[in-house]
Amino acid sequence: MTPRCFQVHPSDSVATLLDDVPTAPATVGVLSSRGQSEVTATEPIVQAHKIALRDIRAGEPIVKFGVAIGAAISDIRAGQWVHLHNCKSNFDQRSQTLDVHTGATTDTKYE
Amino acid sequence: MSDAATTSSPCWLGYLRSDGRKGVRNLVLVVYTVECAQHVAHAIAAGEEDVHVVGFPGCYDNQYAIRLMLALCRHPNVGAVLAVGLGCEYTRPDKIAEVVRESGRPAEWFRIQDVGGTKSSVERGNSVISNLKSQISDCPRVPMTLADLVVGCECGGSDGTSGLAGNPVVGAFFDRLVDAGGSAIFEEIVEMIGLNQIMLDRAASPQAREQLAAAYDKAVRYCRDVRQWSASPGNFAGGLTTIEEKSMGAFAKSGTRPIQGVIKVSQAPPHAGLWLMDSVPDEHFMQFGYTNPNDTEGIMDLISAGAQIVLFVTGRGSVIGSPVAPLIKVTGNSRTYQRMIDDMDFDAGRVLSGETTLDQAADALRDLIVAVARGRQSKPEALGHREYFLMYKHQDTPPLEIGCRA
Numbered sequence: 001m002t003p004r005c006f007q008v009h010p011s012d013s014v015a016t017l018l019d020d021v022p023t024a025p026a027t028v029g030v031l032s033s034r035g036q037s038e039v040t041a042t043e044p045i046v047q048a049h050k051i052a053l054r055d056i057r058a059g060e061p062i063v064k065f066g067v068a069i070g071a072a073i074s075d076i077r078a079g080q081w082v083h084l085h086n087c088k089s090n091f092d093q094r095s096q097t098l099d100v101h102t103g104a105t106t107d108t109k110y111e
Numbered sequence: 112m113s114d115a116a117t118t119s120s121p122c123w124l125g126y127l128r129s130d131g132r133k134g135v136r137n138l139v140l141v142v143y144t145v146e147c148a149q150h151v152a153h154a155i156a157a158g159e160e161d162v163h164v165v166g167f168p169g170c171y172d173n174q175y176a177i178r179l180m181l182a183l184c185r186h187p188n189v190g191a192v193l194a195v196g197l198g199c200e201y202t203r204p205d206k207i208a209e210v211v212r213e214s215g216r217p218a219e220w221f222r223i224q225d226v227g228g229t230k231s232s233v234e235r236g237n238s239v240i241s242n243l244k245s246q247i248s249d250c251p252r253v254p255m256t257l258a259d260l261v262v263g264c265e266c267g268g269s270d271g272t273s274g275l276a277g278n279p280v281v282g283a284f285f286d287r288l289v290d291a292g293g294s295a296i297f298e299e300i301v302e303m304i305g306l307n308q309i310m311l312d313r314a315a316s317p318q319a320r321e322q323l324a325a326a327y328d329k330a331v332r333y334c335r336d337v338r339q340w341s342a343s344p345g346n347f348a349g350g351l352t353t354i355e356e357k358s359m360g361a362f363a364k365s366g367t368r369p370i371q372g373v374i375k376v377s378q379a380p381p382h383a384g385l386w387l388m389d390s391v392p393d394e395h396f397m398q399f400g401y402t403n404p405n406d407t408e409g410i411m412d413l414i415s416a417g418a419q420i421v422l423f424v425t426g427r428g429s430v431i432g433s434p435v436a437p438l439i440k441v442t443g444n445s446r447t448y449q450r451m452i453d454d455m456d457f458d459a460g461r462v463l464s465g466e467t468t469l470d471q472a473a474d475a476l477r478d479l480i481v482a483v484a485r486g487r488q489s490k491p492e493a494l495g496h497r498e499y500f501l502m503y504k505h506q507d508t509p510p511l512e513i514g515c516r517a
Contacts, residue, residue, distance in 0.1 A: 006275055016271045016275055048270045048349050048444065049271060049350035050271070050350060067306070067309070067359060069305075069352065069353050069359065070355055070356065084347060089340070089355060090353075091305065091353075095352075099344075102344065102347075102348050103349075104344050
């Protein structure tokens with residue numbers, strides 16, 4: 001089955017994966033209020049994470065729900081995974097230190 | 112009567128309290144006034160049906176915590192109270208029992224040091240409980256509808272599905288509840304970061320707008336000061352990248368109706384409708400702890416406003432429950448629902464798979480809430496989950512003209 005993702009708002013530059021994308025490249029169906037389209041995932045992405053629907057330049061806002069949920073740290077190409085490694089909050093600084101896959105803390109000392 | 116007519120205006124029997132509010136349970140609440148009395152309080156309640164426990168761990172008292180305990184003791188689901196102290200602490204079990212009696216509920220208290228030790232205190236407690244239970248067994252039962260319900264919603268263990276399905280389904284239920292004349296409360300203003308304008312546009316009045324703006328500014332200030340934003344490792348692992356993204360998903364639980372204003376912890380909504388609860392500490396010479404240390408704390412805050420039932424939206428999954436008011440677990444992630452089926456009450460993920468529409472899911476959630484109000488145990492309730500977390504905090508006492516305290 002083709003994995004699917006959901007674009008909440010027509011202006012969103014990212015969509016949320018409804019299924020896993022275990023291997024890449026892979027065609028992903030994009031569901032939205034305007035109907036269905038496709039994007040090619042260029043790397044594996046797990047369910048509930050985000051995929052870029054179009055190219056986003058470093059410094060540009062990442063748009064989801066029709067609002068800026070953060071800013072791109074580096075250039076992002078359509079089909080890439082969008083997460084802590086290439087998107088940062090405009091408020092929360094600490095999240096940049098968390099493990100990109102597990103979210104585990106890396107800045108608290110256990111000694 | 113057809114099924115459709117039954118679900119459009121459900122009616123069941125509730126427990127009438129002397130302040131006019133109606134409960135969906137008839138509980139005895141054991142409340143302890145310091146951590147040193149915690150074991151005895153739990154031993155008293157162990158194995159007893161419809162006896163729940165809450166307590167405050169600190170020896171030094173705290174106005175916020177006392178207000179919170181009193182709000183829980185006078186909750187519509189609570190019929191009677193036993194306050195248990197050790198004897199050294201600042202918080203006074205005698206005063207708790209006195210205030211609870213003034214609310215028309217039977218209440219008793221004792222200090223462990225006066226009674227003897229663990230065994231004699233548990234024996235005393237057991238006999239008090241059995242006496243209180245018989246006193247509330249004839250509590251008047253009265254018809255109850257959605258208009259009598261106050262429902263709270265908290266989210267925790269959120270993932271990318273929470274904002275797409277779990278919270279939107281709750282939001283659509285909240286719209287139905289408000290339209291039926293009931294009250295809906297959402298909190299976690301620290302998870303509305305970046306949404307100032309979107310929130311203000313939902314204000315029901317200029318006064319509500321002012322309250323929302325002040326609460327938002329305070330929350331951002333506080334998060335900056337304590338350098339803590341309300342997003343957890345599990346949220347990031349679950350695909351949420353920023354607090355702004357989590358906030359948009361969390362705000363979806365508020366539905367679409369106008370926000371009547373802001374209430375603080377332990378304050379009942381002044382009138383029906385949709386309300387935002389502010390649980391962020393107010394300015395104080397002591398900056399107490401963190402804004403929302405865990406989900407359990409937030410759930411107790413919602414219950415303190417008189418919520419007879421609380422919804423908990425979790426994408427990643429969670430195994431908590433709550434004393435005083437049943438907790439209903441909603442997940443937007445069907446995998447989580449299947450993996451934790453013994454703990455999850457409602458699978459909102461079926462909206463994402465196309466098996467159901469948002470409106471159908473909201474109707475089904477309403478039916479489940481009504482069933483729990485009628486007496487069916489929610490899954491956390493049946494599993495015996497009764498977690499609570501009462502902390503030191505400072506909030507200015509809400510002026511009485513804002514509305515009666517719970």
